[in-house]
Amino acid sequence: GDYEEILKYYELHETIGTGGFAKVKLARHLLTAEKVAIKIMDKAALGDDLPRVKIEIDAMKNLSHQHICRLYQVIETSKKIFMVLEYCPGGELFDYIISKDRLSEEEARVFFRQIVSAIAYVHGKGYAHRDLKPENLLIDKEHNLKLIDFGLCAKPKGGLDYHLNTCCGSPAYAAPELIQGKAYIGSEADIWSMGVLLYALLCGFLPFDDANVMVTYKKIMLGHIDEDCVTELSVFHKQSRESILELISEWKYDHMSATYFLLQSKKARGKHVCLRVPC
Numbered sequence: 676g677d678y679e680e681i682l683k684y685y686e687l688h689e690t691i692g693t694g695g696f697a698k699v700k701l702a703r704h705l706l707t708a709e710k711v712a713i714k715i716m717d718k719a720a721l722g723d724d725l726p727r728v729k730i731e732i733d734a735m736k737n738l739s740h741q742h743i744c745r746l747y748q749v750i751e752t753s754k755k756i757f758m759v760l761e762y763c764p765g766g767e768l769f770d771y772i773i774s775k776d777r778l779s780e781e782e783a784r785v786f787f788r789q790i791v792s793a794i795a796y797v798h799g800k801g802y803a804h805r806d807l808k809p810e811n812l813l814i815d816k817e818h819n820l821k822l823i824d825f826g827l828c829a830k831p832k833g834g835l836d837y838h839l840n841t842c843c844g845s846p847a848y849a850a851p852e853l854i855q856g857k858a859y860i861g862s863e864a865d866i867w868s869m870g871v872l873l874y875a876l877l878c879g880f881l882p883f884d885d886a887n888v889m890v891t892y893k894k895i896m897l898g899h900i901d902e903d904c905v906t907e908l909s910v911f912h913k914q915s916r917e918s919i920l921e922l923i924s925e926w927k928y929d930h931m932s933a934t935y936f937l938l939q940s941k942k943a944r945g946k947h948v949c950l951r952v953p954c
């Protein structure tokens with residue numbers, strides 16, 4: 676069977692994660708008694724994604740960094756691919772943030788430096804991660820972070836275009852150009868995701884999030900628009916917030932743009948956000 680060879684070297688235990696085409700089992704290396712994580716992929720289920728797995732395995736062989744999960748062994752049988760990987764006893768950063776509500780600035784700084792270090796290394800090697808989120812950052816036995824790329828999630832059932840669906844879990848970390856389905860620079864999208872990650876570390880919740888995916892997209896696209904300034908402009912011009920938002924988002928550098936920018940700088944200086952009508 677397919678498990679014959681892996682069972683020569685490892686004792687398989689419970690499943691610690693599933694992600695569409697891949698499942699991850701906790702295992703123990705027989706010779707050293709060390710715990711490992713074994714990612715098991717079914718070649719048939721992978722279908723035309725199989726080449727992506729080969730690319731990932733080659734990438735893993737090329738990535739050796741203190742904050743990236745180590746690949747130890749690859750076993751390929753007729754039906755399966757097994758990746759023997761470093762096991763992180765601390766679990767996901769996601770669960771850790773939830774358990775602590777939010778992290779202190781000290782702890783967030785240490786973790787964020789490790790994430791930046793891992794991503795700088797990955798970019799330096801010419802790769803982009805493209806699915807940065809706390810579920811893909813694990814905590815090792817020294818309480819340091821290890822980056823993983825669990826991203827082999829199932830292709831969207833709805834047949835939606837990949838970009839629109841950003842099928843891998845929540846789009847909350849996706850950069851505006853990525854959710855617009857534009858051609859994007861992977862490394863630049865990663866930088867955006869790191870910004871969202873830093874926010875999540877420090878606040879314990881996400882900057883752009885909603886139960887409705889399309890509302891999340893809207894929030895990401897509006898990210899930098901200041902709500903108070905929009906309110907003031909909509910009252911002043913006696914127009915709906917939506918129409919003011921449209922006008923501002925066109926960035927025409929007309930009088931509307933100027934008024935918006937000047938309101939924003941008034942607010943930034945702690946002054947009351949109002950226009951020359953009785954406040």
Ligand SMILES: COc1cccc(Nc2ncc(-c3ccc(C(=O)NCC(=O)Nc4ccccc4)cc3)c(OCC3CCNCC3)n2)c1
Binds near residue numbers: 762
């Ligand atoms: C509940 O979770 C718990 C609870 C308690 C302990 C653990 N420990 C624990 N350790 C290790 C793993 C693991 C390591 C590597 C890979 C991998 O896919 N490497 C490939 C890889 O990293 N490519 C790559 C990296 C960088 C750049 C490019 C490519 C996959 C899994 C794990 O998984 C569980 C999943 C569950 C779903 N979310 C994601 C993690 N879990 C996990």
